[in-house]
Amino acid sequence: MTIVTGARTGAEPPDPYATEALCARILERHRDRVSVRKERLATQNLARIIEAVLVLSSRQGFHETSLRDLARETGLSMGGLYTYFDTKETLLLMILTEVVESVQAALAAAPPEVAARPRAHLRWLIETHIRLTEAMGPWFVFAFMEAKGFPPPARRLATESELAVEQVFAKVLETGVRNGDFAIEDVSLTAALIKPLLQDWYVKRAKYAKRGMTIERYVAGVIGLVERAILAGSDGPA
Amino acid sequence: MTIVTGARTGAEPPDPYATEALCARILERHRDRVSVRKERLATQNLARIIEAVLVLSSRQGFHETSLRDLARETGLSMGGLYTYFDTKETLLLMILTEVVESVQAALAAAPPEVAARPRAHLRWLIETHIRLTEAMGPWFVFAFMEAKGFPPPARRLATESELAVEQVFAKVLETGVRNGDFAIEDVSLTAALIKPLLQDWYVKRAKYAKRGMTIERYVAGVIGLVERAILAGSDGPA
DNA sequence: TGAAAACGAGCGAGCGCTCGCTTTTTATCG
DNA sequence: CGATAAAAAGCGAGCGCTCGCTCGTTTTCA
Numbered sequence: 316m317t318i319v320t321g322a323r324t325g326a327e328p329p330d331p332y333a334t335e336a337l338c339a340r341i342l343e344r345h346r347d348r349v350s351v352r353k354e355r356l357a358t359q360n361l362a363r364i365i366e367a368v369l370v371l372s373s374r375q376g377f378h379e380t381s382l383r384d385l386a387r388e389t390g391l392s393m394g395g396l397y398t399y400f401d402t403k404e405t406l407l408l409m410i411l412t413e414v415v416e417s418v419q420a421a422l423a424a425a426p427p428e429v430a431a432r433p434r435a436h437l438r439w440l441i442e443t444h445i446r447l448t449e450a451m452g453p454w455f456v457f458a459f460m461e462a463k464g465f466p467p468p469a470r471r472l473a474t475e476s477e478l479a480v481e482q483v484f485a486k487v488l489e490t491g492v493r494n495g496d497f498a499i500e501d502v503s504l505t506a507a508l509i510k511p512l513l514q515d516w517y518v519k520r521a522k523y524a525k526r527g528m529t530i531e532r533y534v535a536g537v538i539g540l541v542e543r544a545i546l547a548g549s550d551g552p553a
Numbered sequence: 554m555t556i557v558t559g560a561r562t563g564a565e566p567p568d569p570y571a572t573e574a575l576c577a578r579i580l581e582r583h584r585d586r587v588s589v590r591k592e593r594l595a596t597q598n599l600a601r602i603i604e605a606v607l608v609l610s611s612r613q614g615f616h617e618t619s620l621r622d623l624a625r626e627t628g629l630s631m632g633g634l635y636t637y638f639d640t641k642e643t644l645l646l647m648i649l650t651e652v653v654e655s656v657q658a659a660l661a662a663a664p665p666e667v668a669a670r671p672r673a674h675l676r677w678l679i680e681t682h683i684r685l686t687e688a689m690g691p692w693f694v695f696a697f698m699e700a701k702g703f704p705p706p707a708r709r710l711a712t713e714s715e716l717a718v719e720q721v722f723a724k725v726l727e728t729g730v731r732n733g734d735f736a737i738e739d740v741s742l743t744a745a746l747i748k749p750l751l752q753d754w755y756v757k758r759a760k761y762a763k764r765g766m767t768i769e770r771y772v773a774g775v776i777g778l779v780e781r782a783i784l785a786g787s788d789g790p791a
Numbered sequence: 792t793g794a795a796a797a798c799g800a801g802c803g804a805g806c807g808c809t810c811g812c813t814t815t816t817t818a819t820c821g
Numbered sequence: 822c823g824a825t826a827a828a829a830a831g832c833g834a835g836c837g838c839t840c841g842c843t844c845g846t847t848t849t850c851a
Contacts, residue, residue, distance in 0.1 A: 518749075589796070800845105
């Protein structure tokens with residue numbers, strides 16, 4: 316069994332959620348904190364660093380991961396690390412910001428023909444969100460698990476992002492209620508309750524893996540549950 | 554406005570979820586780790602310590618809460634603290650174990666006439682779980698937020714408890730499917746998805762408080778959503 | 792007055808971060 | 822071209838500090 320990483324063979328489509336692609340965006344966003352000038356080198360090493368942070372943090376938590384651990388895992392030295400960020404906290408913000416931006420961008424990209432019909436739009440949002448968190452699994456786990464104990468600016472960022480996602484769902488539910496697709500008593504609460512259903516897939520990933528649950532069945536399960544709960548014409552609220 | 558805490562006036566029913574009552578059980582369970590012999594004193598001081606841990610941890614995380622912080626908050630000295638536990642990790646296990654035992658005990662206490670009917674039983678489980686987490690709010694938040702970065706034994710305890718709760722729900726769903734109350738395609742997945750709905754109430758407590766959401770409406774919202782999704786005879790799965 | 796409880800300075804270890812130095816890469820020119 | 826110097830990148834011992842925890846001493850109280 317051979318695992319090929321990083322080697323591009325010909326005209327293969329570049330995965331926009333590969334660590335390097337994500338790190339290229341991070342680098343762009345935090346150019347002033349990274350003192351390494353060569354773009355390609357900086358991207359590659361940043362990818363090594365962040366991959367290591369995600370691995371070590373999932374094992375023992377971010378605060379319990381020391382920069383010496385990180386140096387050992389990446390093969391860089393203490394000083395070497397500090398040419399890619401100016402503070403341990405910056406490292407945390409790099410990851411968190413990328414997660415927030417990615418989810419925002421992904422959920423806003425619904426095709427017009429989907430966005431036109433609330434029921435299709437809702438299905439699309441649920442599937443897109445779950446598949447995004449699947450593609451960026453460790454990133455979302457990191458953002459979720461380390462959210463507490465964040466410094467206040469990072470915490471605010473996380474809270475605002477959470478709220479923004481909820482608003483996206485609330486808006487679609489609202490539209491669906493107005494055009495008669497959905498029958499919902501409390502739109503705000505329903506939107507709030509959809510979020511933890513989406514999060515459970517990556518938060519409890521190990522559990523689902525052990526049961527042989529696939530992402531397709533999970534997506535179908537969540538969509539099914541939500542739709543039975545809100546589709547108009549089936550039963551209506553008591 | 555006067556807030557009375559701890560003062561017992563006459564024949565008032567002792568709250569089984571008051572910090573002191575919980576700490577009395579903790580003390581019993583960890584008698585060998587606490588070197589203070591006087592029962593009443595030990596319970597009171599343990600309550601002060603654990604209350605402080607919950608406050609400080611919710612603000613900055615458990616690992617970032619130093620024993621010096623804890624000493625300042627409780628008014629005890631470093632050495633004084635160590636007569637109530639032998640290790641910082643023990644302190645964590647004390648809290649976690651009490652949470653696990655409480656939820657187990659609470660969910661097993663359904664009255665026979667409720668347990669006999671799946672639909673009533675499911676409602677009762679949802680309401681009981683949410684109300685328990687409300688009564689022991691900071692305890693559950695602590696267990697949930699600090700679960701990562703737990704030492705392996707604590708982590709296993711948390712995982713097993715999570716699974717046990719899910720099994721309780723799965724069993725009721727199963728019974729309901731057999732007697733025709735419920736129509737569910739994937740019982741295991743449905744049971745898994747109910748849990749995050751229950752947790753959201755204490756995990757995102759601040760959000761719900763800001764919106765003026767009450768526990769009654771939250772309980773009703775979750776029960777409503779779950780029932781519309783699984784009650785037989787309304788629509789049936791596609 | 793003696794046992795129980797509380798105290799708090801001090802220990803070694805490990806933390807995030809720095810900075811003077813070495814190695815590698817790149818640009819320049821005889 | 823190969824030699825070479827300037828610039829970029831990488832290195833790691835060491836700084837000041839805080840951590841969890843200990844233990845000889847003092848205080849409290851039955």
